[in-house]
Amino acid sequence: MTAGRDVHTLPKAHLHLHFTGSMRHGTLLELAARDRIALPDSLVEDWPPQLSAHDEKGWFRFQRLYDVARSVLRTEDDVRRLVREAAEDDVRDGGRWLEIQVDPSGYAARFGGISAFTDLVLDAVAEASRETGLGMAVVIAANRTRHPLDARTLARLAAQYAGRGVVGFGLSNDERRGRTEDFAGAFAIAERAGLLLTPHGGELLGPTSAATCLDALHADRLGHGIRASEDPALLERIATAGVALEVCPVSNVALGVYSDLTSVPLPVLVEAGVQVALGADDPLLFGSRLAGQYATMRAAHELDDATLAELARMSIRASRAPSDVVARTLADIDSWLAAPAPGADAGRMAP
Incomplete structure (x- = not known):
């Protein structure tokens, strides 16, 4: 069997990347040292941290680390650096399009309010x-641990910037907190503005959570949604709806949803005809970026290059990238697959 083509050169879109979670580990350490911010050992010597989300205590620890990391962003230059480095890292991983997700309310106090911070992020992007x-584009996300009225405020903000760099509206944090249905009003505002609707669901709470996101929030994409694999009827619905x-x-795997990478049911989704876009989520906390998701799934499920190419095609088709970016990326994916695999010529040589 010949070696596979380099996943770093496979053109792809990145549709699930959180703002602070995109930060380079080295940048976190540098900014913390600059302002003498004490970081826990799990973000220094023991990085990447050992995490779990089996219960609220485990999720609280994950969220606390995220909040500590966010605290090192003190200046406009810090924000610009984070965005630039996230873009550089995606380009290095074969990225052609990135939709980075941010909750402006988490940064508003330090950067002059949610509108001022959104302006800064969009300019940095x-x-x-x-x-x-x-x-690049931005998805504004509400926090489901906050009041649904706060989500409506963010939905109105996202609607205000629709067509000016903001392409979607999401809902993040622990899906076991709050009632998904309570955020329907916020998503209705975003829907009227023509924004992509992409709430988190179907990860910690299973397929019922994913179905609720479809029914109550009219999700166009699902953040995670992986446990829809447990319900064949739901999978069929998701596939049919696109x-x-x-x-x-x-x-x-890091959060304990699955025990290991071979248990992640990616083949079940693909075989059911579901559109899948692999994403890195929070590289700062999980230690793996975009190309790493393709590499780990290739190894765990023995995926051939044709399957990897189709995953990349699905990622760009599921994006809100302009039509010319989509067409160019699809053509370049075809070229990646058409190129000889490493060792292919040697394998055809006569002894």
Whole structure:
């Protein structure tokens, strides 16, 4: 069997990447040292941290680490650096389009309010896109541990920026908290603005959570959604509706949703005809970036290059990238697959 083609050169879109979670580990350490911010050992010597989300205590620890990391962002230059480095990392991993997800309310106190921070992020995204050549857009996400009225405020903010760099509206944090149905009003605001609707669901709570996101929030894509694999009827519904799942294998295992990478049911989704976009979620906490998701799934499920190429095609088709970016990326994926695999020529040589 010949070696597979390099997944780093496979053109792809990245549709599930959280803002602070995209930070480079080295940048976290540097910014913390600059302002003498004490970091827990799990973000320094013991990085990446050992995590679990089996119960609220485990999720609280995960969220606490995320909040500590967010605290090192003190200046506008810090924000611009984070966005630029996230873009550089995606380009290095074969990224052609990135939709980065952010909850402006988590940064508003330090950066002049949610509108001012959104302006800063969008300007940083435009700048990073020009510098790296990566197509980029923003998904504004509400926090399900906060009041649904706060989500409506963020939905109105997202609607205000629709067509000006913001392409979607999401709902993140522990899906075991709050009632998904209570956020329907916020998603209705985003839906009227023509935004992509992409709430988290179907990971910690299973297939019922994913179905609720479809029914109550009219999800166009599902953040995670991986445990829809447990309900064949739901899988068929998702496949028929063309709802894409933003699957993040390494974070699924790190948080204890699955015991190991071979248990992540990616083949079940693909065989059911579900659109899948592999994502890195929070590389800062999970230690793996975009290309790593393709590499781990290739190894865990013995995926051939044709399957990897189709996963990449699904990622760009599920995005809100402009049509010219989609067409160019699809053509380049075909070229990647058409190129000889490493060792292919040697394997055909006569003895």
